[in-house]
Amino acid sequence: MIETRIRKVGNSAVMTLTTEMLTILDAKDGDTLFVVRGDDGSLKVMAHDPSVADALAAAEIVMDENRDLLQALA
Numbered sequence: 001m002i003e004t005r006i007r008k009v010g011n012s013a014v015m016t017l018t019t020e021m022l023t024i025l026d027a028k029d030g031d032t033l034f035v036v037r038g039d040d041g042s043l044k045v046m047a048h049d050p051s052v053a054d055a056l057a058a059a060e061i062v063m064d065e066n067r068d069l070l071q072a073l074a
Contacts, residue, residue, distance in 0.1 A: 002020060002021055004018060004021070025046070025047045027047045031047060031048055032048040033045055033046065033047060033048065034046045034047075034048065034053075
């Protein structure tokens, strides 16, 4: 487990990614990261993956097309 701190910058809360974290993520300054919430409330940070971006875009289209049905099921 790697420990980091949250600090306030303007109106935002910022988590610092250490060099070790960036190495594990294979990410660098300016890269896009995805944060996904797990069923248990945890967060998973992932480096940008075009296939994930494509899947999220497709899911957004499906959700927009079926908004009323999804609302009824909720």
